[in-house]
Structure formats: structure tokens, C-alpha cells
Amino acid sequence: MPPDHRLANEEPAPNPWRVLARAAMPRATRGQLLTGVLCAVLGFAVVVQVQANRADPLSTLRQDELVRLLDDVTRNGEQLADQVAELRGQRNDLVTASDGDRAARDAARERAEVQGILAGRLPAEGPGIELVIADPGDEVAATTLYTVLEELRNAGAEAVQLADLRITASSYIVDAPGGVEVDGVLVESPYRWLAIGDPDTMTTALGIPGGALAVVRNAGGTTSVTPSDLVQITAVRAVDAPRYATPVPADEVG
Amino acid sequence: MIALIGLVVGAVIGLYLDPTVPVGLAPYLPIAVVAALDALFGGLRALLDGIFDDRVFVVSFLSNVVVAALIVFLGDQLGVGTQLSTAVVVVLGIRIFSNAAAIRRHLLKA
Structure with a gap:
């Protein structure tokens, strides 16, 4: 000093x-x-x-300062690498989740369409047949018509319409004066069926000897089957939500 | 005047030769420079006080530099080199400021 x-x-x-x-x-x-x-x-x-x-500012630093600097840089690098890995993981999660969401949404929409057609909730179109049963004498019984419906179903009809009524799994046909009663609505002759399915299969199934149409003709009615590449079934049916039945939770199935 | 010329000459030589600081000397040079600056300001103040003595100035200059470097060297050996060099710089900085204030009072009467 x-x-x-x-x-x-x-x-x-x-x-x-x-x-x-x-x-x-x-x-x-x-x-x-x-x-x-x-x-x-x-x-x-x-x-x-x-x-x-x-x-070179670093060249004037002493050793322990350099070591500390190096430590800081290394620690910073490690933290940043951790952040990179974390963010990459988050991104992957998000991508996977959005893919899963989209797949689930697509599946749900497809299922809704399929079930909407099967339940008669949605209009449908496709290849099929038009079947007209004329019964001026009111001699064809409801059970005969029901046989026709069963035959259509057996032949693979996916959507069926009788007159202006969509026929579903819960539909019924009973005898009524002047015709038949379908789901509570009086339907008179001629009975016009529309069915979507394989036209050849349905035509063949209806026309087999002793089959549904033969019974109709025996009873006194006339039938005409017209295959078509495009049958449009526009009648729909409101489906009530089930009051008593609920789905079994997924983890209890199987 | 010769002091100013010497300062300029030294700076020019440093610029011209552009020597690299030896690694072993690197931590001590900045401290030594600050210590020499302190001695310079002290000498200037003594000059204005009318008690300047060239022998005292030379001794104070050299001892300042050597002691500062020694303190830092000792700190390095003890593992507190960084802190001690900071301490030396702080103390010398305070001294430079007080010397500069005394010089200012002499020259500006304020």
C-alpha cells in the first residue's frame, strides 16, 4: 500500500x-x-x-471462475435438454390424443349412421327392389304380409318401407278391416314395399316356389317385383330412448 | 509533462508490440494496473498538497503493485482469489475516488 x-x-x-x-x-x-x-x-x-x-475475455479469468462458468453452462444445457425432452413428450401426447380423438369421432359417426339406418332413424338409399302386392279382395292376411317381410329380411334387406311407413325390428302387422294395420296405421291395398339390399338375392328369395309371393298369389293377390339400382327410402321413424335398458359398462363386457 | 509523455509512449509501445499476457500473470495484471492507478492519483494529490516526493512516489507505486499482486496471489493459494481480488479492487477504487475528490477540491475549490 x-x-x-x-x-x-x-x-x-x-x-x-x-x-x-x-x-x-x-x-x-x-x-x-x-x-x-x-x-x-x-x-x-x-x-x-x-x-x-x-x-478474449475468458483468457483473463482464473481457473475457479472458468470452472464455475463451465458448470453453469453445463447445467443450463442439461436443463434445456430436459425441457426439450419434456416438451417433445407433451407434443407427442397431444398428437396421439388428437389422433385418438379423431379416430373415436370417426368411429362414433360411422356407428351412428349404421345404427340410424338399422333403427330406421335415417333415410337410406341404395340398390334394392320395389314389390307391389295388389289385393283388391282384401284376402291376403297380415301374417302373409309378415311372411313377405321375414323373407325380405332373410334375403338381407337392410332397410324396408311399407307404404309410407319405415319397417323396423319392432314393427308389427295385424289384420284390420279394409287392409292391414302397420304400427297403428291403416294400410290399404296395393301394398307397396321398398327394400334396400341385394336385388338379385331378394328377388330370388321372394320368388322361390312355395315361398312368400307364392302364398300371396295363392291367397288371391297379385305381385310384381321390380329390381332397381337406386331405391330411396325416405320414411323415417322416431326412436325413443330406452327407459329401462342401459348399456352394460364396457369393463364388464366379456 | 514527462509523466504524460511516458504514459503515451507506454501506451503506444503496448499497441505496437501487442504482447500476449502470460497465463501465470493474467490474474495479477488488472489488479496491478488498478494499484498503479491508485499510486498515480495519490502522487498527483501529493503534488497539489505540495508534499510530492519522487522517492516516495516511486516506492509507493512499486509497493502498491507488488502488494496488490501478492494479496491476489495469496488469495489464489488459499482458494479465495476471486473474492480477494474483488476486495482489493474495491479498496483501491475507494482510494482512487477519495484522491480524485481531493484533487478536485484543490483544482476547482469545490
Whole structure:
């Protein structure tokens, strides 16, 4: 540490600027020379240090600082790598979830369409047949017509319409004066059936000897079957939600 | 005047030679520079106080540099080099400020 340069309060101080100016006069005294040399060393050192610091700030750090720096950088890198892995996992989860959601939605929509057609809730179209049973004498019994329906179902009819009524699994046909009663509605001759399914199979099934149409003809009715590439079944039926039956939870099935 | 010329000459030599700091000396050079600056300001203040003595200045300059470097060296050996060098810089900085304040009072009377 340098020696103390205490204030000299005893004598009145001369004008400090004059003191400076006198000291600045170039005189080849020993003090001036020594001071000059020391100042040169100082300037040299300052410049060298500044240059070194500017060229490579890390090179002037000591070892433990460098080690700490390296530790910090390594720890930062590890944290960032962890974050990357975490975010990537989240992204994968989200992608998988959205895929699963979409698949579930597609499956649900498909199932809804299939069940809507089977339950008679949705209009349907496709290849099928048109079957007209004329019974002017009201001699064909409801059971005979029901046999026709059963035959259509056996032949693979997927949607059936009788007159303006959609025929479903719960439909019934009973005798009534002047015709038959279908699901509570009176239907009169001629009975016009529309069925969607394989036209050839249904035509063949209806026409076999001793089959449904033969019974109708024996009873006194006339029949005509017209296969078509496009049969449109527009009648729909409102389906009530089941009051008593509920689905079995999935984990108890099987 | 010779001091100013010496400062400039030293800086020019440093710029011209552009030497690299030896690795072993790297931690001590900045501390030594700060210590020398402290001695320089102390000398300037002594000059204005009218008690400047070239012998005292040279001794204070050299001892300042050596002691500062020694303290840092000792700190390095003890494993507290960083903290000790910070301490030295703080102390020298305070001294430089007080010396600069004294010089300012002399020159500006304020």
C-alpha cells in the first residue's frame, strides 16, 4: 500500500494550477524521469490488459471462475435438454390424443349412421327392389304380409318401407278391416314395399316356389317385383330412448 | 509533462508490440494496473498538497503493485482469489475516488 500523502495545512497553499503547470514543465530531474518511466510502464500495462481483455475475455479469468462458468453452462444445457425432452413428450401426447380423438369421432359417426339406418332413424338409399302386392279382395292376411317381410329380411334387406311407413325390428302387422294395420296405421291395398339390399338375392328369395309371393298369389293377390339400382327410402321413424335398458359398462363386457 | 509523455509512449509501445499476457500473470495484471492507478492519483494529490516526493512516489507505486499482486496471489493459494481480488479492487477504487475528490477540491475549490 502506498504511503499516506497527508494534507499539509501549515503553509498557505499556492495556486494549484500554478503548481500543476510548474510540475508539467519538462525538466530532466531525477523525479521527472522516474515518474515518466513509471507512467510509461502503467500505460503499457493498461493497454496490454485492455487488449487481452478485448481479444478474449475468458483468457483473463482464473481457473475457479472458468470452472464455475463451465458448470453453469453445463447445467443450463442439461436443463434445456430436459425441457426439450419434456416438451417433445407433451407434443407427442397431444398428437396421439388428437389422433385418438379423431379416430373415436370417426368411429362414433360411422356407428351412428349404421345404427340410424338399422333403427330406421335415417333415410337410406341404395340398390334394392320395389314389390307391389295388389289385393283388391282384401284376402291376403297380415301374417302373409309378415311372411313377405321375414323373407325380405332373410334375403338381407337392410332397410324396408311399407307404404309410407319405415319397417323396423319392432314393427308389427295385424289384420284390420279394409287392409292391414302397420304400427297403428291403416294400410290399404296395393301394398307397396321398398327394400334396400341385394336385388338379385331378394328377388330370388321372394320368388322361390312355395315361398312368400307364392302364398300371396295363392291367397288371391297379385305381385310384381321390380329390381332397381337406386331405391330411396325416405320414411323415417322416431326412436325413443330406452327407459329401462342401459348399456352394460364396457369393463364388464366379456 | 514527462509523466504524460511516458504514459503515451507506454501506451503506444503496448499497441505496437501487442504482447500476449502470460497465463501465470493474467490474474495479477488488472489488479496491478488498478494499484498503479491508485499510486498515480495519490502522487498527483501529493503534488497539489505540495508534499510530492519522487522517492516516495516511486516506492509507493512499486509497493502498491507488488502488494496488490501478492494479496491476489495469496488469495489464489488459499482458494479465495476471486473474492480477494474483488476486495482489493474495491479498496483501491475507494482510494482512487477519495484522491480524485481531493484533487478536485484543490483544482476547482469545490
